[in-house]
Amino acid sequence: MTRFLKVACGVSALVLLYAAHAAGNNSSFQLNVANxxxxxxxxxxxxxxxxxxxxxxxxxxxxxxxxxxxANFSNTNATGRKMSGSVHFTVxxxxxxxxxxTSAYGALKNITAGQTAVFRDYYAxxxxxxxxxxxxxxxxxxxxxxxxxxxxxxxxxxxxSTVTIEFSIPETSNxxxxxxxxxxxxxxxxxxx
Amino acid sequence: MAAALGGVAFxxxxxxxxxxxxxxxxTGNIKPYCANSVTxxxxxxxxxxxxxxxxxxxxxxxxxxxxxxxxxxxGALRLVNAxxxxxxxxxxxxxxxxxxxxxxxxxxxxxxxxxSSIKQGAVSCKFTxxxxxxxxxxxxxxxxxxxxxxxxxxxxxxxxxxxxxxTVKL
Numbered sequence: 001m002t003r004f005l006k007v008a009c010g011v012s013a014l015v016l017l018y019a020a021h022a023a024g025n026n027s028s029f030q031l032n033v034a035n036x037x038x039x040x041x042x043x044x045x046x047x048x049x050x051x052x053x054x055x056x057x058x059x060x061x062x063x064x065x066x067x068x069x070x071a072n073f074s075n076t077n078a079t080g081r082k083m084s085g086s087v088h089f090t091v092x093x094x095x096x097x098x099x100x101x102t103s104a105y106g107a108l109k110n111i112t113a114g115q116t117a118v119f120r121d122y123y124a125x126x127x128x129x130x131x132x133x134x135x136x137x138x139x140x141x142x143x144x145x146x147x148x149x150x151x152x153x154x155x156x157x158x159x160x161s162t163v164t165i166e167f168s169i170p171e172t173s174n175x176x177x178x179x180x181x182x183x184x185x186x187x188x189x190x191x192x193x
Numbered sequence: 194m195a196a197a198l199g200g201v202a203f204x205x206x207x208x209x210x211x212x213x214x215x216x217x218x219x220t221g222n223i224k225p226y227c228a229n230s231v232t233x234x235x236x237x238x239x240x241x242x243x244x245x246x247x248x249x250x251x252x253x254x255x256x257x258x259x260x261x262x263x264x265x266x267x268g269a270l271r272l273v274n275a276x277x278x279x280x281x282x283x284x285x286x287x288x289x290x291x292x293x294x295x296x297x298x299x300x301x302x303x304x305x306x307x308x309s310s311i312k313q314g315a316v317s318c319k320f321t322x323x324x325x326x327x328x329x330x331x332x333x334x335x336x337x338x339x340x341x342x343x344x345x346x347x348x349x350x351x352x353x354x355x356x357x358x359x360t361v362k363l
Binding site: 038047063064067068073074077078087089108114122165167176179183184185187188189190 | 211212213214215216217218219220221222223224225226228254256257258297298325327329330
């Protein structure tokens with residue numbers, strides 16, 4: 001019986017379990033794990049929310065959610081109500097990770113039929129909580145607007161970071177056109193190789 | 194998973210995704226409304242025997258597509274305290290009314306009606322709605338104008354009252 005276990009780099013628990021299973025069958029084998037862990041930047045666990053105005057969070061998963069302010073989006077006279085909020089999530093990394101936050105509409109867009117080119121300004125940003133941030137004013141009519149991008153250096157081994165997407169919607173003095181307003185913030189996280 | 198040399202080699206890269214993303218959708222609703230939905234304006238023509246005009250303004254504040262109507266109490270400038278037996282042509286002066294309501298993001302509603310076509314209970318003038326547009330805190334203008342009349346009108350005050358109704362278009 002020759003048993004030779006060579007671990008060239010980090011081995012996952014799954015690999016070890018498989019090796020133990022093979023040994024239990026009393027068979028000879030050689031396990032070569034010549035791969036290495038890839039660089040990864042991964043979200044772990046469900047996000048947490050902090051919202052200052054009554055809102056409904058629906059379809060919340062590890063990587064997506066809908067924050068609906070409903071009728072709280074405005075006052076009774078249709079002027080825009082002040083709102084803010086943030087979403088916090090945990091990121092596990094073993095590499096230098098790049099974060100890019102984009103806005104689908106560059107503002108809150110009235111997506112009700114017929115209400116074209118009607119927007120509500122707001123501010124948003126994404127940042128590592130260990131750093132600081134200045135919210136970016138979104139008042140552009142451009143789509144897929146890059147709000148911010150930043151890089152977190154590679155750790156020696158691995159790191160658990162808390163990253164926040166924060167937004168602030170100022171009040172408005174003038175009434176806003178009726179309808180449903182929407183923006184989609186997308187934060188892409190990827191290793192910088 | 195692949196076997197090699199009697200052993201196994203794991204494609205470890207397949208066990209982990211290298212990148213990730215978060216999508217947050219932020220939404221809210223604003224209900225349709227029209228403020229100051231009824232505006233009543235007295236019209237005083239002064240001496241209607243001579244041609245003249247008068248203007249007045251009112252605010253239209255609708256955050257959704259809207260429609261409006263205007264109606265006149267008398268359908269004409271009418272002599273105050275006119276004798277009950279007097280014929281209408283002796284105590285009334287017809288006029289035209291021109292309404293202009295600017296719309297947010299450009300354009301305007303522009304309508305002209307005769308006073309008789311907006312008489313209360315018998316409104317026949319066609320008023321244009323705002324289409325898909327809105328009018329948020331827009332200053333609307335109304336101008337009434339009348340021609341001088343050759344008939345002998347009794348001296349006195351000739352008045353009417355116009356009322357504007359603005360409602361959200363359903």
